[in-house]
Amino acid sequence: MTQLVVATVLFLVLHFGLAAPPVRGRIIALTGEMAYRGLFSLAATVLIVWVALAYRSAPYISLWAPAAWQHWLAIILMLPATILIVCGMTQPNPTAVGGGKLPPHGSDMARGALRVTRHPMMWGFGLWGIVHAIANGHLAGLVLFGGMTILALAGTLAIDAKHALRDAERWRDFAAATSNLPFAAIVAGRQRLPFGEVAPWRPAAGALLWVALMALHPYVIGVSVLPA
Secondary structure, eight states, rough: HHHHHHHHHHHHHIIIIIIIHHHHHHHHHHHHHHHHHHHHHHHHHHHHHOOOOHHSSSOOOOOOOHHHHHHHHHHHHHHHHHHHHHHHHSSOOOSTTTSSSOOOSSSOOGGGGGGGGGGGHHHHHHHHHHHHHHHOOOOOHHHHHHHHHHHHHHHHHHHHHHHHHHHHHHHHHHHHHSSSSSHHHHHTSSSOOOTTOOHHHHHHHHHHHHHHHHHHHHTTTTOOOSSO
């Protein structure tokens, strides 16, 4: 359990510490952009493998006994999670890694899933972490999935702060036209539901991924997603 905690904390420190703009800038000044990216990717890979191995060997310490409704809630909420992940990975998005520059002022700054949230993929992974922590009910699961939830949802704030530093004026416009919290901009009247803007294949692919994850879960993870 100690290894799992240490590995998870180091994984978070890597992303929120070494990837923070001031620290990242200093390292790049010393090593160069390509070397930084290579070292960061290597460190991230080593740490995520360590996290996975530590999770597999961690002792089972029960925190609560998940009820059947918690399993069904996790199954249901994983559908919007997979749809958000697919939309976030396939739709152009300036807040994604390598997503490019913010849209110019005066244009339709947010389209498709970005009308729901400017961080669809991060919220998809955050939702994945939350429902898995609830449905497992043990300490190792809380550490692992809680850590991944923090990485995803706190990561949205770090991304916002990075863009605000890079291009304050455009970011102010983009942030005003969107929301971090899903549907918040729509509820506030700053956006509308993206009917007709999300290509049908994207939610279909998300639903297919949802079905595949449920079907493969017993074989890959070793545990059925259905309540016992």
